[in-house]
Amino acid sequence: MESIGLLAIVTCILLTAAISRRIKGTIFTLPMIYTVLGILLGSLFLDLFPLLLEGGVVELISKLTLVIVLATDASRIDVQGIFRDHNLPMRLLAIGLPLTMIFGTIAAVLIFTDLNVWEAVVLGVILSPTDASLGQSVVSNPKVPLRVRQALNIESGLNDGIALPFLLLAISVAQSELIYHRPAQFIVSVGIQIGIGIVVGLVLGYLGVKYVRWGATSGWMSRNFQKITSLALILFVYGLADLVGGNGFIAAFCLGLASRNVAGEKESENLYDFAEAELTVFMLLTFILFGAVVVPPAVRAIDLNIVFYAILSLTIVRLIPVAISLVGTKIQPVTTLFLGWFGPRGIASILYIFIVLEAENISGSNLIYNVVVVTVLLSIFVHGFTAAPGAAYYGKLMTKFAEEDHHHIERKEVPEMPLRVHH
Secondary structure (H helix, E strand, C coil): CHHHHHHHHHHHHHHHHHHCCCCCCCCCCHHHHHHHHHHHHCCCCCCCCCCCCCCHHHHHHHHHHHHHHHHHHHHCCCHHHHHHHCHHHHHHHHHHHHHHHHHHHHHHHHHCCCCCHHHHHHHHHHCCCCCHHHHHHHHHCCCCCHHHHHHHHHHHHHHHHHHHHHHHHHHHHHHHHHHCCCHHHHHHHHHHHHHHHHHHHHHHHHHHHHHHHHHHHHCCCCHHHHHHHHHHHHHHHHHHHHHCCCCHHHHHHHHHHHHHHCCCHHHHHHHHHHHHHHHHHHHHHHHHHHHHHHHHHHHHCCCHHHHHHHHHHHCHHHHHHHHHHCCCCCCCHHHHHHHHHCCCCCHHHHHHHHHHHHCCCCCCHHHHHHHHHHHHHHHHHHHHHHHHHHHHHHHHHHHHHHHHCCCCHHHCCCCCCCCCCCC
16 A cells, blocks of 8 residues: 555656646646645545554655755845845735734634634634745746735745744643643743754854855865755754754754855855755645645535635735735735735645644644645635736736836836745
């Protein structure tokens, strides 16, 4: 059975590889296709996967993927350049992201009476990060103004790492309410973990990229091993942070930030160059396992409240905070709607579920799990189907507006930053 499951995964990869170029710019995306294949291969239909949700294999893959995603996402982002040139993603991150967490929490409190306040916060935070790669056409279509594309790209690259400390804090308080009734003690403990993770990530990120630079300039390290070393550094910083009492995920994110913003753009290239191939496999494998292993329990437990919350999360909970964050920017209302709608929930939300499942004594963890899975599943399809036509229509509108007003604010020139790995 294990061999059949492995063979099924490899077959999925080979089959979708044949159409990967052809489906670019269409209403079909690779995350969508891999999720469907996973569902077909999982316990809902063919049942070719003997893996259980609590199994070590799924947990290992989720951890590896999350660590690499956090590090490579951060390595794409020039923080100084954001402050200087990109006010739209700054507003989305500084105003829109916290408001999304708050709105998501309020909706959870009102809809799910079985969740206490802090469990509702956990749910709101998990579903706050976006994944622009689920609607790749939106961030890669040249007809969409670069400034708008980069706003979604940068927001997606940073909000998963920014949301993570809030998730850890919310989980710690939710646990303390049930165990010791001393949330302050848990907050301090988690704060120390976060602090150590930040220090370890920044220091080793800086030293690590200097090490790779030395290997490149001295001629002692081959190009292939520069990329391999970048992966090894991500795993090393995760393990070391965990060993000394820090949070390894935070450390990985800070390593990526250090490689791009402390050591320089050239040194960070190895991290997101690595992502072009190896990370693609991890992420696509995550979507297959999502469909095959993660989705079935949630589908069996689905109800109207869960569906209602999922719809709210993808619409009002996202759209209103984005609209508030963009007040005063003088962008067109259609741009606000475009930025608000294309905030898919994807890889970060999937992987953050496992952090919640690992936490002990959170009575609402199963409900949180079901809501997150259904929301991500819905997002994969509605944002996947609307990405290409939505980007084309919006791009056409922007072209029309530009003909009428050559100084249109959306077309302000901004530096381009690398996109997350293409699916």
